[in-house]
Amino acid sequence: MSAPFSWIKPEPHGIYIPPADCWVDPSRAVGKALVTHGHADHARGGHGETVATPETLAIMELRYRTGAEDDAGEIPHKAVPVEYGETIRLKGDVDATYIPAGHVLGSAQILLAHAGERVIVTGDYKRREDPTCPPFEVTPCDIFITEATFGLPLFTHPPIEDEMAKLLDRLAAHPDRCVLVGAYALGKAQRVIAELRRAGHREPIYLHGAMEKMCRLYEEHGVDLGELRLVSDYTKDDMRGAIVVSPPSALNDRWSRRLPDPITAMASGWMRVRQRARQRNVELPLVISDHADWGELTRTIKEVDAQENWITHGREDALLRWCQLHQRRARALALVGYDDEDD
Amino acid sequence: MEEFSVLIDALVYTRSRNEKLRLIAEYLRATPDPDRGWALAALSDGLDFPAVKSSTIRNLMKDRIDPVLWSLSRDFVGDTAETASLLWPAPDQPPSPPSVSETVELLEAMNRKSVVTELPKLLDRVDPSGRYALLKLATGGMRIGVSSRLAKTAFAQAFNVSVDEVEEYWHGLAPPYPELFAWAAEGEDPPDIDNLPTFRPFMLAHPLEETVVNLGDYAAEWKWDGIRVQLVRAGDETRVYSRSGDNISATFPELLDVLPFPAVLDGELLVRGTVQGGEEGGAASFNALQQRLGRKTVSKKMLKEAPAFVRLYDALLVEGEDLRPLPWTQRRARLEALMERLPDSHFDLSRIVEAKDFEHLAAIREGSRDDAIEGLMLKRKDSPYITGRRVGYWYKWKRDPLLVDCVLMYAQRGSGKRSSFYSDFTFGCWDGDPDAGADLLPVGKAYSGFTDEELKKLDRHVRRNTVNRFGPVRETDKSLVFEVAFDSVHESKRHKSGLAMRFPRIHRIRWDKPPHEADRVEALRALVRD
Numbered sequence: 003m004s005a006p007f008s009w010i011k012p013e014p015h016g017i018y019i020p021p022a023d024c025w026v027d028p029s030r031a032v033g034k035a036l037v038t039h040g041h042a043d044h045a046r047g048g049h050g051e052t053v054a055t056p057e058t059l060a061i062m063e064l065r066y067r068t069g070a071e072d073d074a075g076e077i078p079h080k081a082v083p084v085e086y087g088e089t090i091r092l093k094g095d096v097d098a099t100y101i102p103a104g105h106v107l108g109s110a111q112i113l114l115a116h117a118g119e120r121v122i123v124t125g126d127y128k129r130r131e132d133p134t135c136p137p138f139e140v141t142p143c144d145i146f147i148t149e150a151t152f153g154l155p156l157f158t159h160p161p162i163e164d165e166m167a168k169l170l171d172r173l174a175a176h177p178d179r180c181v182l183v184g185a186y187a188l189g190k191a192q193r194v195i196a197e198l199r200r201a202g203h204r205e206p207i208y209l210h211g212a213m214e215k216m217c218r219l220y221e222e223h224g225v226d227l228g229e230l231r232l233v234s235d236y237t238k239d240d241m242r243g244a245i246v247v248s249p250p251s252a253l254n255d256r257w258s259r260r261l262p263d264p265i266t267a268m269a270s271g272w273m274r275v276r277q278r279a280r281q282r283n284v285e286l287p288l289v290i291s292d293h294a295d296w297g298e299l300t301r302t303i304k305e306v307d308a309q310e311n312w313i314t315h316g317r318e319d320a321l322l323r324w325c326q327l328h329q330r331r332a333r334a335l336a337l338v339g340y341d342d343e344d345d
Numbered sequence: 346m347e348e349f350s351v352l353i354d355a356l357v358y359t360r361s362r363n364e365k366l367r368l369i370a371e372y373l374r375a376t377p378d379p380d381r382g383w384a385l386a387a388l389s390d391g392l393d394f395p396a397v398k399s400s401t402i403r404n405l406m407k408d409r410i411d412p413v414l415w416s417l418s419r420d421f422v423g424d425t426a427e428t429a430s431l432l433w434p435a436p437d438q439p440p441s442p443p444s445v446s447e448t449v450e451l452l453e454a455m456n457r458k459s460v461v462t463e464l465p466k467l468l469d470r471v472d473p474s475g476r477y478a479l480l481k482l483a484t485g486g487m488r489i490g491v492s493s494r495l496a497k498t499a500f501a502q503a504f505n506v507s508v509d510e511v512e513e514y515w516h517g518l519a520p521p522y523p524e525l526f527a528w529a530a531e532g533e534d535p536p537d538i539d540n541l542p543t544f545r546p547f548m549l550a551h552p553l554e555e556t557v558v559n560l561g562d563y564a565a566e567w568k569w570d571g572i573r574v575q576l577v578r579a580g581d582e583t584r585v586y587s588r589s590g591d592n593i594s595a596t597f598p599e600l601l602d603v604l605p606f607p608a609v610l611d612g613e614l615l616v617r618g619t620v621q622g623g624e625e626g627g628a629a630s631f632n633a634l635q636q637r638l639g640r641k642t643v644s645k646k647m648l649k650e651a652p653a654f655v656r657l658y659d660a661l662l663v664e665g666e667d668l669r670p671l672p673w674t675q676r677r678a679r680l681e682a683l684m685e686r687l688p689d690s691h692f693d694l695s696r697i698v699e700a701k702d703f704e705h706l707a708a709i710r711e712g713s714r715d716d717a718i719e720g721l722m723l724k725r726k727d728s729p730y731i732t733g734r735r736v737g738y739w740y741k742w743k744r745d746p747l748l749v750d751c752v753l754m755y756a757q758r759g760s761g762k763r764s765s766f767y768s769d770f771t772f773g774c775w776d777g778d779p780d781a782g783a784d785l786l787p788v789g790k791a792y793s794g795f796t797d798e799e800l801k802k803l804d805r806h807v808r809r810n811t812v813n814r815f816g817p818v819r820e821t822d823k824s825l826v827f828e829v830a831f832d833s834v835h836e837s838k839r840h841k842s843g844l845a846m847r848f849p850r851i852h853r854i855r856w857d858k859p860p861h862e863a864d865r866v867e868a869l870r871a872l873v874r875d
Contacts, residue, residue: 155410156418156431274431275422276357276477277764280490281797285358319814320417327411 007145009096009116012312012335017123017147019114021094024053026112026123036098038125039109040065040188051080053090055100057108057223059083061188064219086110086136103127104138105292106189107220113141121145122306128291129298130162133196134189134225138302146308147335150316151293152271159271159295165288166201169245172265172286177243180208181286182264184250187213189292191247192220194269195227198245206231208241210248210257238262254283271295300324346442346471348376349384350478357489365491369499374530380445382521389496391485392520396455397464399425399484405465409434420817423764424488426480433476436469443470445482446521452483494733504529512732516590517543542579544590545609545661546732550722550739557703558740563723564673565698565706568741569656570631570719570832571615572638576655578604585614596640597653603691608683611659611730613695615717616651628656628717631847632835656695657684658722661730669730676730710742719832720744746830747872748852749774750863752785753825756807757818759792766800767807767819768792770851772827774842774869779861785823786842786866794830794850803854826855826863834872842866844873 011018016028016035024034031048038044038054040061045054047066052059059081063069068079084090089099095117100110105126114121120143127138127149152159173181185191191213198207206229209217217227233246242262252258253266271291272278279287294302299321303311311332313321318334325332352372359365369388373381386392402425406415410432422428443451448467455463464483468476481487497515501508506529517538518525524536574593575586583601584594594601597614604610615628616637633651637643660680661669668676684694698721700706710721720743728738751772759768769792777783795803806825813820830852837845844866 154418154421155414156422156428158431275765276427277423279358281764281766283360285360287358317417317421320414323411323413323417 004117007119007121009094009119010114010121010145012147014336019092019094019096019116021116022092022096023094024092026114027125036112037062038103038112038123039105041106041126044125049079051082053082053084053098055086055108055110056083058110059108060219060223061108061216064215084110101139101141102136104129104132104135107135107192107223107225109135111138111141113143119144121147122308123147124149126151126293127302128294129302130159132193132292133200134193134220140302140305143306143308145310145312146303146306147312147314148299148303148321149293150299150313150318150321152291152295153299153313153317153319153321155296155320157271157274157295158297159274159291160289162197162290163201165269165290166197169198169267169286169288170201170203172267173243173245176265179263179265180241180244180246180261181267182246182248182253182258182261183288184253184266184268184270184282184284185247185290186270186292187249188216190269190290191249192217192225192227193292194288194290195230195247196225199226199228203245204228205244208233208236208244208246210246210252212249212252213247233260250282300328303330304328346445346448346475346479348372349380349445349482350471350475352384353478353481353487353489354474356491362495365495366499366502369491369496370503373500373503376445378523378526379521382523382526383445383449385496385500385522386520387482388487388491389493391487392449392452392482393485394452394455394483396457396460397452397483401460401464402426402429402480402484405429405461406432416817420758421765423758423760426484427477430473430476430480433468433473438469440472440475441470442472442475443467448479448482500525500529509732510535512546514538516545517541539665540580542577542582542584544575544577544584544586544592546590547573547575547588547611548659548730548732548739549734550741551734551736553723553740553742556740558723560700560703560706562727563725563740564677565700566658566695566722566724567698567713568719568722568743569613569615569628569695570717571613571628571634571656574612574614574655575661576600576604576608576610576612578607578609580607596637596643598643599648599653600655600691603688605686605688606664608663609661610655610657610680611661612655612657612692614653614655616653631717631833632845654691654693656693657687658695659730672727672729673724674726710744713744718744744832746832746852747834748828748830749869749872750855750858751788751827751829752823752860752863753806753821753827754785754787754823755818755820756803763792763800766804768800768804770803770827772829775861775863775865776842777865779863783865787840788842788844788866788869789829789831789846789849791827791829791849791851794852795854799854823860826858826860827851828853828855833874834869836873842869844869 009021015030017026024036025032026036027038027044028035034051035049036053037058040058045062069077072078084100086100086102089097091097097115099113101113103109103111103125105128111122111124122143129138185194195207208231211234217230221227246261258264265286266284267286267288268282268284269288269290271293273287273289311325311330312335313332314335322332322334355368356365406429419425419428451467471479497511498508501511514536518536527533528535573588577584583604584592585597585600587593616634637651657680660676668679700709723740725738751774753770754773755771756767757769759766771787771790773785773787775783776786807819807821810822811819812822829849831846831849833847835845
């Protein structure tokens, strides 16, 4: 019999499963990849075969054209869809089950089982309600591999209703201006729009061109975003008193000059720290994140109650310390290539 | 305190200078005395409460959160007050915020012992934004992108008075500035400062950079490498002020009874020393002066070995007469005439550098390697003495910096604008031949000279190339070369390399250069001149 958990190997470029000869969220192109969700630092293009939820596969198709034909008229990439709750058998008697992670549309934790041992790779997750995806499900396992993007006790994301109220109040106070909200193009943008609708905002919302296709994809998957308009189709005057959503990179870009005196807002968990908001020239910080905050991370570790916790990408030192203080076994994995700047 | 914390939050998130001025002015008009005076003090010079320091806050937090989690959080945020405001446990009772003046009274009443119980009570009375404003106010120095000058300008705008007049009275008054508000807001007589030895803000220079000036209109002087001071005598009292207006009289007692008449004089404070500053005369290097800075008391030995004197640049007021509106040539003539009434033990005159034309002056500047000279000053002959930097009047033309290639060794997170980014870099030079196995020795530290874009790349480099962690310090894999610029280098026992650089900054990031091609310690040592 081989040593416990020798079938799962954290490598710098992802988590490798030797008996199945495949990787979870590899940060470079590999033969076979299991992908937790569609964000670029988890889902890279160029794999030979990708196993993911149908939503994640659709997102990857949109971003990397993974469904494109080669010169011989064949599609070289093999897409293997797995529904939430479904288990597929991989080579070497490894089972993979996809479980909702509550992060973005299609996001999943992957439960890997082999020789009676169970390992969960969370990818990214949150525990808050999100109208654009099903909630995180607590699932028992032996090793819990958790993210730690907001793994510091100072990160407490406030209720999203408060942040929406802040945004709508500011909009109402400046009917001649617009509020430009910087939000990550996949997930955050659609969640902000859906939450605005839930808060009763019925006006058209204007989009930066780079967000259109992803919003349409969300709508095709049953997420109602209300009336969306492209900034490029309208004039400055049309957008007075309106909300405009753009990728964070466009906030201080020349592009924003076409807007009517925009109030710069940014939807990100980093906005909790004043200096972070200042560094990005943000006037209206909205503390909204698709990642678990400190309370959610520690609560999840307690609820999952695994024998061992492996902590990846983010501020792993503090979460490691917390585990130590609470007599929970933990180690930090040094994975490279995960970028948390805009979350 | 509620309105004050709303103001502070609004200022934190406001980019535009005009909008900041408007926000502060509006607050000052709408808020009663003495709250607005205390707020103005907090925004300009900062308030000082001896019992409340950053270390006080750290100690309070230690009872409320694991110390490792605290220091990781503090390290990420880069600001003790903000970290504490975010981590302070939510109180059970509803907020009952005190006024700004009540807050000041309570903070003033605290001592080292009572602060441990009293500050938490105060923190429990306000909401998280209030805690941030309170801790910022209590520890002095808001660091929210509002300069002292901006706060004074906002005051001037609020009450439609001249900011130069505000500056003139400012340093003779103390918070909460009742006389200042009575004058500006209520139309009463201006404060009387004639018989007080108060600081008058300095006239400053712009860097010359690409500008070429006509030497018919400008006079040139050496820019001495000491500290700029203002010597003020009113009545029987003489004070020495630093560039920022700090009273540093206690550090230089030998200058307090040598000015024989009431005056305000502008000059460079230098020390005489065993290492003389070449033929330009009589001053030791900045390294020697540094031994005397920041001391509250001075030993007899120091006074004997490194006595201070002032090399005079300008005269602002002499025996009740205000010379500031006069053109520079006339002030200079008055200053030269004054010299015979001043003891040459403690005063000399910064001489004028004569040059045929601009090229000639450039050649003189190139040739000046005297250690007490930082470069040249160019002063327009008809310039009055005006507070602050005014384009076209005074220029500073520093010597070109020295350059050396170093390897990044350690990094730490910065604070303020650079908070949460790895932005404080320790770098080293090779202690021998790197290909023969020589090690790097740290030679300096820098946290400036790069753009925000470069900072992001550097931060990423550090995070991806960390090989070791020592608390907040990360050791990197020594793969990145910096071209470091610095003004001079001196022998120093404080560093293992035996060298200390003056004002090092990152000149260029050499992403392309292999680390073994960086300079050796000997190359740096060869640049030592004292």
